Amino acid sequence: MSFADLGLSPELLRAVTEAGYTEPTPIQAQAIPVVLAGKDVMGGAQTGTGKTAGFTLPLLQRLQPYASTSTSPAKHPVRALIIAPTRELAVQVHESVKTYSKYVPLRSTCIYGGVDMKAQVAELKRGIEIVVATPGRLLDHVEQKTILLQNVEFLILDEADRMLDMGFIPDIRRILALLPAKRQSLLFSATFSDEIKKLADTMLRQPQLIEVARRNAVSENITHLVHPVSSHVKRDLLADILNAGADGLGQTLVFVNTKFGCARLARHLQKEGISADAIHGDKSQLERSAALEAFKSGAIRVLVATDVAARGLDVDDLPYVVNFEIPGTPEDYVHRIGRTGRAGKQGAAVSLVAPEENYKLVAIEKLIKLKITQQEVPGYGPETTVEELRRYRNGHGRPRAQVAEDGFDFNRPYDSASELKPGSKPRPPRASSKPASKPQIAADGFDFSAPYVAKSAAADKAEASKAAAQEQAGGKQKSRVAFLLGGARKG
Structure with missing residues (x-):
């Protein structure tokens, strides 16, 4: 026809x-x-x-x-x-x-x-x-x-x-x-x-x-995949998937549930060196239109969106849709993944599912009458903590890439802020800022701050004789001064 x-x-x-x-x-x-x-x-x-x-x-x-x-x-x-x-x-x-x-x-x-x-x-x-x-x-x-x-x-x-x-x-x-x-x-x-x-x-x-299709059906041109993962390391897994070289995702639409999470995830991907932008209800129409046009033209690779973009976003040959968070209603899953696999073309829907979201996944599978394949990514399990992920990365030679535009590598330990500038020489260690301890000397000349050294009995006897002689001389001096002031000298 x-x-x-x-x-x-x-x-x-x-x-x-x-x-x-x-x-x-x-x-x-x-x-x-x-x-x-x-x-x-x-x-x-x-x-x-x-x-x-x-x-x-x-x-x-x-x-x-x-x-x-x-x-x-x-x-x-x-x-x-x-x-x-x-x-x-x-x-x-x-x-x-x-x-x-x-x-x-x-x-x-x-x-x-x-x-x-x-x-x-x-x-x-x-x-x-x-x-x-x-x-x-x-x-x-x-x-x-x-x-x-x-x-x-x-x-x-x-x-x-x-x-x-x-x-x-x-x-x-x-x-x-x-x-x-x-x-x-x-x-x-x-x-x-x-x-x-x-x-x-x-x-x-x-x-x-x-x-023309059973109610709430999804396109047969879309493949579905679930990665079970802890919510604590979801962002790291998404960045790894997007940055996985030739096997990584191409142009991708990522869905989240909240406006705050949308903006935050886009900033995180940008820090990971991925060209990304966000589109949500708090953005002006001008900002939303600019982000959509940049995504459609290929100027940005990843668009992070709330469900405001689940309807009406038509991108030619969009290969991937990622559910960073599972939607609250199963029907929204159908609308989200409907952005790919359009007009007879092939598409893929990838969902990152934390243990607390499993009940939502069950509802989606019941709605679309399809058991979605689950595939756990090495190093990212449903119970993985941030510390466990860090140890896994270090053990497999996959530290997080954190290199600034000026070439500074945040993974390399540094001793002082002077190393924040590439090519700068490390500064010599600074002198202690604490003031030196004040000397504590008694009236008889004993220095309390000096290390104590035990003296022999002869030395003690000589020091005692010297002290007695000083005391006698002091007594005579006092008598002479008293006489000059008109005092009577005793016999």
Whole structure:
């Protein structure tokens, strides 16, 4: 089957061909005819299977009769609303819309939080048919009356299960209340849950369920591997794996659970000589975009991310995904590893699992119905301490590489701070800073600070005679002084 067999317009077929696609994926082959028929859809497919094009292409064809080259904003009301849970996914969807609408005069824009609204407001004022938005920023525009939704005919919820996980369902319900009741609605998600089906019941009318794979399935192009390791030496193991020469990992996306741990791990890898950056919710949109672009272009080798990047991050031929920490919910494992093994290419998912995370691993294996191979790395066991790792490294000639940019080797012992500069000569040892002990001499001339030497009896007798003579001379001197002062001399 080709895209031409799906009934797409020549303009869309031309754009698809120029994008390099010839045959539709299973989700595209099933969803596109149903959407073109005007039916509501509840679509599910494992991530990386092309479901974005599965709703973008038929949406553009349904809107093509409204296409206009007029500059009047009134000719370009908002007719289609695509809601995505994260900024990254919204940007990715908007890129697809722009790619496939290349030869169709339909206007589109992407609005999300973390940036100034002024540019978005100016874009909306000129007239836009297709709006891709995150829930929070869309409601901001609604409250400021910078967007009107009364003409919306098509609503698409992408990654609806992630909306649920991120607490966006109340916002989604508010948005649904603002839309016309008569519309075509599509709900797409990589995974389904009972809660998602309840949401679908409130927004879809007699939807057609399309699933091209069993629920919560993972791509067969991805190999899974677990390294049991103590949480105390996880960072060291990750650095060793990334730095293992020809056998090491190439471009890698590393997932952690917290924003603090994300930034800290990226700094650690940088100190290990690995080009890495971090992306998490506390970073500005500009910083996040810069990190993503550097990773996609290959300027950095490792991107450390929280689950904010689990959706919407599309990197061509990403070979590795590493779970530095096991996610809190098994479904997030499916989304994380879905960043690799996309579009029929091979990928690998490596997980570093500490003993306290074993219960999470069991839940993941139960969800994906797969027993993951476990492989313990020599020197890194589930009970390994930092001291044991240090002894292992020293015993196997694998000390931690800690060489600064100026060539100073932190592994080599040094005597003083003067050696911190390469080529400097060691300084002579400093004199003691403690003051010398003060002499302790008695009135009779005895030096208490000098070593004691025992004297003979003759020496003692001579010293006693000398002392007696001094005492007698002193008595005469006292009498002479008394006489001069007018005292009487005794006979």
